Amino acid sequence: MKVLVCIKRVPDTGGGFRLTPDSKRVDTTNLGFAISPHEECAVEEAIRIIEKHGGSSTVLTLGPTAAQEQLREALAKGVSSAILLETEDYESWDAGAVAQAIAETVRSMGFDLLLFGNESADACNYQVGLRVAHLLDLPCVSGIKALEIQERRAIAKRDSPEGWEVYELSLPAVFTVKEGINVPRHPSLRGIMSAKKIPIEQKKPIRRDPQMARELLKKPQEGRQLEILGQGVEAVAKVATKLRELGAI
Amino acid sequence: MIFVLLETANQRLTEPSLETLTAARDLALKLGDATEALLIGSGVRALAPTLKGLQSVSVVEDTRLTGYVPEAFAKIAAEAIQKKRPNTVLAPGTEVGNDWLARVAVRLDLGLAAGCTGFSVENGALKSVTRTNWGGSLLEEIEILSNPKLLTLQPHAVSAQPLTGGEPTVETVTVTLDERDFRVRMKELVRKEKKGLSLTEAKVVVGGGRGLGNAEAFKLLEELAGLLNNAAVGATRVATSNNWRPHSDQIGQTGTQIAPDLYIAVGISGAIQHMVGCKNSKKILAVNKDSEAPIFQRADYGVIGDLHQILPALIAEIKKLKGA
Ligand SMILES: Cc1cc2nc3c(=O)[nH]c(=O)nc-3n(C[C@H](O)[C@H](O)[C@H](O)COP(=O)(O)OP(=O)(O)OC[C@H]3O[C@@H](n4cnc5c(N)ncnc54)[C@H](O)[C@@H]3O)c2cc1C
Ligand SMILES: Nc1ncnc2c1ncn2[C@@H]1O[C@H](COP(=O)(O)O)[C@@H](O)[C@H]1O
Numbered sequence: 001m002k003v004l005v006c007i008k009r010v011p012d013t014g015g016g017f018r019l020t021p022d023s024k025r026v027d028t029t030n031l032g033f034a035i036s037p038h039e040e041c042a043v044e045e046a047i048r049i050i051e052k053h054g055g056s057s058t059v060l061t062l063g064p065t066a067a068q069e070q071l072r073e074a075l076a077k078g079v080s081s082a083i084l085l086e087t088e089d090y091e092s093w094d095a096g097a098v099a100q101a102i103a104e105t106v107r108s109m110g111f112d113l114l115l116f117g118n119e120s121a122d123a124c125n126y127q128v129g130l131r132v133a134h135l136l137d138l139p140c141v142s143g144i145k146a147l148e149i150q151e152r153r154a155i156a157k158r159d160s161p162e163g164w165e166v167y168e169l170s171l172p173a174v175f176t177v178k179e180g181i182n183v184p185r186h187p188s189l190r191g192i193m194s195a196k197k198i199p200i201e202q203k204k205p206i207r208r209d210p211q212m213a214r215e216l217l218k219k220p221q222e223g224r225q226l227e228i229l230g231q232g233v234e235a236v237a238k239v240a241t242k243l244r245e246l247g248a249i
Numbered sequence: 250m251i252f253v254l255l256e257t258a259n260q261r262l263t264e265p266s267l268e269t270l271t272a273a274r275d276l277a278l279k280l281g282d283a284t285e286a287l288l289i290g291s292g293v294r295a296l297a298p299t300l301k302g303l304q305s306v307s308v309v310e311d312t313r314l315t316g317y318v319p320e321a322f323a324k325i326a327a328e329a330i331q332k333k334r335p336n337t338v339l340a341p342g343t344e345v346g347n348d349w350l351a352r353v354a355v356r357l358d359l360g361l362a363a364g365c366t367g368f369s370v371e372n373g374a375l376k377s378v379t380r381t382n383w384g385g386s387l388l389e390e391i392e393i394l395s396n397p398k399l400l401t402l403q404p405h406a407v408s409a410q411p412l413t414g415g416e417p418t419v420e421t422v423t424v425t426l427d428e429r430d431f432r433v434r435m436k437e438l439v440r441k442e443k444k445g446l447s448l449t450e451a452k453v454v455v456g457g458g459r460g461l462g463n464a465e466a467f468k469l470l471e472e473l474a475g476l477l478n479n480a481a482v483g484a485t486r487v488a489t490s491n492n493w494r495p496h497s498d499q500i501g502q503t504g505t506q507i508a509p510d511l512y513i514a515v516g517i518s519g520a521i522q523h524m525v526g527c528k529n530s531k532k533i534l535a536v537n538k539d540s541e542a543p544i545f546q547r548a549d550y551g552v553i554g555d556l557h558q559i560l561p562a563l564i565a566e567i568k569k570l571k572g573a
Contacts, residue, residue: 014520015543017387026387037486037503094360119363121502121522122383126363126401127351134355139320139433142348158344163440169433179503180496183489211360211395215377218388224533224549232554233562239534239552240566246511246532248453248477249567 001055036121075195076187094212099131101205133174140174252335265341267409302414323352342401384502451481458485460516464493501526519544
C-alpha cells in the first residue's frame, strides 16, 4: 500500500486577521503556521492505514522553503517520506496550477491512495483533490468522514443530513477528507527526533498560466455592541433575567 | 448567456438552487443577457416549465441518474457547456455543487471561483467576483481569467426570489454514458438514529471551550442546556481534539455552522475560526474570565469571571426561577 497526503501550510490566525497594507494577503508577521485541520486528519488517516495494512506514506506540499516545518510535523507523527514542491509565492498559485504540479509530480509514483483535505483552510477552493483525480484518471469521492481499506477496495462514507452515504471504489483512488474522520495524534518526542533525519525531497514546480487573479482581500462587516452583564457570581441574576427576556427560559 | 447547473432532491429544486437562479437572473439583468439551466435526474422534467423567466432549460432524464452521480453529471454539464458556449456558469456552492463544478472545471481546463457572495459588473461584463476565504471570515475579490467563468454561489449569500416571466423552452438532451461514468456512485444510504436536538435545529446553543478544562465539566453545560428552551450543547476544536466532545459538536470553520436565536459561549476565546461558525446567531452571550478575550469584541452580552463558579450559580438561579 502506497499512500500520498497533500497538505498546505497556513497561518494560525487565532483572534483575528491583519491584512498587509496593499490588502493582497494576510499579514503573517508574528503568526505561527499550521497544517490545516482537514489535512491534519488526512495525515492521521494515512498513518493509520499504513499501520494496519503495511506499506509507506508520503506527504507532499507545494509551498515555501519554510513549509518544511509542516512536512517535518507529518514525518514526526509517522509519515515515511516527504516532498516539497518549492515556490515562495505559493499563495498566488490557483487551484488548477497546484493540481497540475501535483499530478505531474506523482503521476508515475504508483500511489494506491491519494488523500487531500476537502478544502484548504485559507483559499477554500474545494477543488485541488478533484482536479488531481481527473488529471490522473482516478475516481474520487470528496468530503468523506470514514474510510476503510479492504483488499484492493476502499469503502468511504460521507456524512449527509439524511445519513451516511456509502461509496465503494477500487484502488487506486483519491479521497478528500473532512475533519471528524479521526482525532489526529500528537507527535512523540522520539518521532520528532527521528523525523529530523529524514531527507525532504525538493523540486521546483513549473507554474502554468494563471486562470484566476486575486485583486484584494477584505474583512466582512462585524457589528455587535457589547453589554457587560457583570462580573462573577454577582452577575447571575442579571443573566437569568436576560435569558428570560430572550425567550431562552 | 448565463448557464445554471441545478441541484435537486426528491424531484424538487433545493433552496441553494433557488438562490443560484435568483443570483443568475440578477446578474443576467445587469449584463443584458439570457439565462438557461441544466436539470439532470429521474423525474425532474416536470420542474422545467416552472423555471419562469429562463429562456431555455436543458433536461436530461435518466433513471440511472437518481441522486448525484458525480462523473456522469460532470460529463453531461461539460458537454452542454461546450455546445451552448455560455459566458458564465453558476452552480450552488453546496457539497454537490462544489464537487460538480470542480469536475467540470478540470474537464474543460477552466478556473473556478467557489463560494461567491457577490459580482462586480463593469461595462456590461462580469469583471470580478467576491468569494469567501477562510470559511467566510475573509472575503476575496478575484478576477477569473479563463472563459467561460465558472462560479459557485455561497449558500445564504442571496435570498431566493420567486421566478417570474414567461415559460422557458424545454430541450431534451440525450447523452451516451458508459460504465466509467458510474464508477463513483453512492452504494447505499445508512440512515442515522436521531438523538436529541441537532446544533442546527436548536434555538439556543451552549458552547464550551478549553476553559471547561475536561470532559466532565461539560455536564454543567448539559445541565444548563436542559433548563433552557430547545437548547443543545456545542464545542470548540480544542474540546473536540481533546476528545472531550465528539467532532459532530464542533462549531466553526471545519465544524458546523449554526444560526440559533442565542449562542452562549463559555470558556471560549473567540478565535476567528470558531466565530465564523456562530456569527449568524441572533445574540451571543460570552462567559470568560479574561476581560481582554477576543470573544468580547464579537458578543452582545458578556459576563467576566470563572465559569466554574458562574455556571453552578446560574443553574441554581434558573431552577429557582422555574420553581417559582
Ligand atoms: C484552519 C483552522 C480551522 C479551525 N476550525 C475551527 C473550528 O471549526 N472550530 C473551532 O472552535 N476552532 C477551530 N480552529 C481553532 C481555533 O483557531 C482556536 O484554536 C480554537 O477555537 C480555540 O478554542 P478555545 O476557545 O476553546 O480555546 P482557547 O483559545 O485556549 O480559549 C480558552 C478561553 O477560555 C477562557 N477560560 C479559561 N479558563 C476559564 C474559566 N475557568 N472560566 C472562564 N473562562 C476561562 C480563557 O480566558 C480563554 O479565553 C481552527 C483553526 C484553524 C487554523
Ligand atoms: N499548495 C498546496 N500544496 C499541497 N496540497 C495542497 C495545496 N493547496 C491545496 N492542497 C490540497 O488540496 C486540498 C483542497 O484545496 P483547495 O482546492 O485549495 O480548497 C487541500 O486540503 C490540500 O489537501
